[in-house]
Amino acid sequence: MTDPSGQSGPPPPAFRSVRKTSTLPASPEEVFAWHAREGALERLTPPWVRMEVLDRTGGVEDGTRVTLRIKMGPVSFRWIAEHRDTVPGAQFVDEQIEGPFAHWIHTHRFDPDPVGSRLTDHIEYAPPFGAVGVALGDLCLPRDIERMLRYRHDTLEADLRSHRHVETPPWRVAVTGSRGLIGSQLVPFLTTGGHDVVRVVRSSPQPTEVGWRPESGEIDRDGLAGIDAVIHLAGESIAARRWDAEHKARVRQSRVVGTRVLSEAIASLDRPPRVLITASAVGFYGSRGEEELTESSPPGDGFLAEVGRAWEEATAPAHDAGVRVAMLRFGVVLSPRGGALATMLPAFRAGLGGRLGSGAQWMSWISIDDA
DSSP: OBOTTSOBSOOOTTOEEEEEEEEESSOHHHHHHHHHSTTHHHHHSOTTSEEEEEEEOSSSSTTOEEEEEEEETTEEEEEEEEEEEEETTTEEEEEEEESSSSEEEEEEEEEEETTEEEEEEEEEEEOSSHHHHHHHHHHHHHHHHHHHHHHHHHHHHHHHHHHHHSOOOOOEEEEESTTSTTHHHHHHHHHHTTOEEEEEESSSOOTTSEEEEGGGTEEOGGGGTTOSEEEEOOOOOTTSSOOOHHHHHHHHHHHHHHHHHHHHHHHTSSSOOSEEEEEEEGGGGOOOTTOOOOTTSOOOSSHHHHHHHHHHHTTHHHHHTTOEEEEEEEOEEEBTTBHHHHHHHHHHHTTOOOOOTTSOOOOOEEETTTO
């Protein structure tokens, strides 16, 4: 008997395996290419897994490696995986070289299907600590691995459908706030879709990044040349600390000044980008109770409404230069990775969560993937 990883004979008795197969709306070659692009690992990592990429040596070619730091509760460990048995357009295999398992081989197989392709993930593993580890692992590992694979397949299918829905050549996209809650998922979503992402960063820009210091009006305009779209997500967190005068000033400055500096830089380019997409907030409307609000509703009153109004007005230089400007009035963005939900989850998991205020307040929210 030969399993999908190419090994002959049945696995040793202590080994366990989990397999999941799904049909996808893209050819095997397209799905393989998606996995080989930068950001695939980040995009497929479930939000309940705390993972940091420490190093990687390439894509999925034989011999390439990725080194991760994974945190589970108070414990963190390194995981080094090496790719092997790669057949372009058909399969690649990850083998654990260093990590928490006594044995881990993950085979990704891509086969033709009338719908487009058939993806099969086959994981063969053995927990550490011998028979004791196997006994304990059998209580939760199969369920956890199946849950992980279900998330990966659902995310991959949704992303493939999103990218195929937009029939346009790849774009070159500049992103501020690329390591924040939304940006850290947006960037891999774009790169796995074949787009070229240029991060706009505040400190120590790498050769492929654009540096800026919005508080002093500095930005590398040359680095923005040839950009097709700009997505502006940078700004001081509103809920990071108590709303004293200092924090409110930082919130306002980071959004208004940063947006103006970016918009003026865009307007000065010989070939401005086609679109500027900038984050805004439902705070623009203020607290309006039962009133139905749409994007044509006027701004409200209060600190957040004032900031939102000035924030959006700061895009005027780009708009006046003929750039299409889209302002995203987000509510609370929900993800276990960070933001409001990550802050609240520990209390609820400990049985200490409860209703806030009267429980009848309006709360506008959006999931991270919808955002």
